[in-house]
Amino acid sequence: xxxxxxxxxxxxxxxxxxxxxxxxxxxxxxxxxxxxxxxxxxxxxxxxxxxxxxxxxxxxxxxxxxxxxxxxxxxxxxxxxxxxxxxxxxxxxxxxxxxxxxxxxxxxxxxxxxxxxxxxxxxxxxxxxxxxxxxxxxxxxxxxxxxxxxxxxxxxxxxxxxxxx
Ligand code: FES
Ligand code: FES
Numbered sequence: 001x002x003x004x005x006x007x008x009x010x011x012x013x014x015x016x017x018x019x020x021x022x023x024x025x026x027x028x029x030x031x032x033x034x035x036x037x038x039x040x041x042x043x044x045x046x047x048x049x050x051x052x053x054x055x056x057x058x059x060x061x062x063x064x065x066x067x068x069x070x071x072x073x074x075x076x077x078x079x080x081x082x083x084x085x086x087x088x089x090x091x092x093x094x095x096x097x098x099x100x101x102x103x104x105x106x107x108x109x110x111x112x113x114x115x116x117x118x119x120x121x122x123x124x125x126x127x128x129x130x131x132x133x134x135x136x137x138x139x140x141x142x143x144x145x146x147x148x149x150x151x152x153x154x155x156x157x158x159x160x161x162x163x164x165x
Pocket of ligand 2: 099100101102103104105106136137138139140
């Protein structure tokens with residue numbers, strides 16, 4: 001039996017502990033140990049972005065992060081994007097703008113797009129394409145995804161309280 005390591009992390013705001021083999025990826029543990037199946041396994045080698053999650057506020061490809069590296073880290077997965085049963089504007093805009101077809105890439109795009117809009121609430125098209133370049137989609141042709149992110153940015157900005165003068 002391979003040696004297993006104890007890991008304690010915060011996942012979607014909850015403290016979790018698990019045992020994992022040193023070779024196991026964060027994606028594998030999220031999906032198989034913690035039953036968080038939102039992050040998808042596409043390429044499993046760091047090239048497609050389907051497995052994107054936030055680790056200490058930075059988007060990472062969880063298939064090439066070792067689960068033991070998550071010890072002490074804060075992880076946020078696509079499951080945490082919707083709040084209290086309400087879709088996040090990014091989810092809403094992907095849905096309404098038909099920015100998904102098979103959906104395998106979608107969780108990764110949602111996590112990466114949310115990270116971008118938290119960094120820059122009003123990115124231009126070029127910045128959106130640049131920041132999402134690590135996320136591959138075989139179905140949509142990308143234009144609808146870019147438009148969905150722009151629409152979400154608009155909604156999120158209009159929801160901000162007006163600045164006090
Ligand atoms: S499954 Fe992780 S980058 Fe493709
Ligand atoms: S919707 Fe199928 S890969 Fe993007």
